[in-house]
Amino acid sequence: MAAVARLDLGGSPIAPMTICMIGAGGFIGSHLCEKLMAETPHTVLAVDVYNDKIKHLLDPPAYAEGQQARHPWDGRIQFHRLNIKHDSRLEGLIKMSDLTINLAAICTPADYNTRPLDTIYSNFIDALPVVRYCSENSKRLIHFSTCEVYGKTIGSFLPKDHPLRKDPEFYVLKEDASPCIFGPIEKQRWSYACAKQLIERLIYAEGAENGLEFTIVRPFNWIGPRMDFIPGIDGPSEGVPRVLACFSNNLLRHEPLKLVDGGQSQRTFVYIKDAIEAVLLMIENPARANGHIFNVGNPNNEVTVKQLAEIMIQVSGEPPAEVPTIDVSSKEFYGEGYDDSDKRIPDMTIINKQLGWNPKTSLWDLLDSTLTYQHRTYAEAIRRSMAKSVASS
Secondary structure, X not given: OOOOOOEOOOOOEOOOOEEEEEOOOOHHHHHHHHHHHHHOOOEEEEEEOOOHHHHHHHOOOEEEOOEEOOOOOOOOEEEEEOOOXXXXXXXXXXXXXXXXXXXXXXXXXXXXXHOHHHHHHHHHHOOHHHHHHHHHOOOEEEEEXXXXXXXXOHHHHOOOOOHHHHOHHHOEXXXXXXXXXXXXXXXXXXXXXXXXXXXXXXXXXXXXXXXXXEEEEEEOOEEOOOXXXXXXXXXXXXXXXXXXXXXXXXXXXXXXXXXXXXXXXXXXXXXXHHHHHHXXXXXXXXXXXXXXXXXXXXXXXXXEHHHHHHHHHHHHOOXXXXXXXXXXXXXXXXXXXXXXXXXXXXXXXXXXXXXOOOOOOOXXXXXXXXXXXXXXXXXXXXXXXXXXXXXXX
């Protein structure tokens, strides 16, 4: 029996396409590759310097002695190990593709202060050839930006007891209306947001002046399995990943969870699998996605970072008294030059209108799924690492 054709939101059949995915080996890229292999006929040219998180898609599974099974997607995902900074093969891969998705970025806050030059180069300079190749070769581009381009909310500049602080007009972030408010130049944390904003403006200008077909994605704290790394296990011992991996590491090691400046910043969190559904809609509905900037987040999952730590302790099943939280200054944790936004709540009007997308997974459920993965993946390795450290001391 013939397979049922996939249809876009307008009811038209979706033709198989070739996608050049830059940063395919990372957190978002690995989940997107899985989705494309499992549910679509599309081909992925996976571009990255590492492929650890997509090895299960690339390596044929064991079948029987002397044999290997075939994936149902054999031939539809090809890994190309290259660094987009200085590899002439990139333009050829973009030319071969119908769509380019750019996920490549340095996106951990600890790096913004200690590696501001690398942050600016990675998120602006290195992205320039990608935009140029897409524009010159008339190829569609989906570019991943960040919710950090919004910076601080208007409400954060009002007195703490001002009634307008509670007015959504002063803190809900809208793609087509909210200003981008950053801290002073010496606060180098904003190097990331500024570089991301500038590449957004360049892409938008290419669309306006040269007809580039583009979609810009602004993720609002996507979390789930395979996010970041655990220091000393699959990342540098002195490395500082983003908040979820930091807290996971603390929980697995039975260490206090460190709350930067008391953990008062407010964030919304969305499950990676919900967010990938939104990206697939963008991929397969260019008529509705082209020319748009999309917030992708879950405004229903808003908590302070302190509340996030407390919920993660509950979800982990650890007795709260045995896994305390402690306050640390941002200078102590991140170094000089750190600054932060106060709230990040996305307005969802545009993505809901254009693509009909809404997130589904509650904060408790997404943390339960993620911490289960973290424990299954890292608990034994951390136990051995801690035992080795005790023995050597």
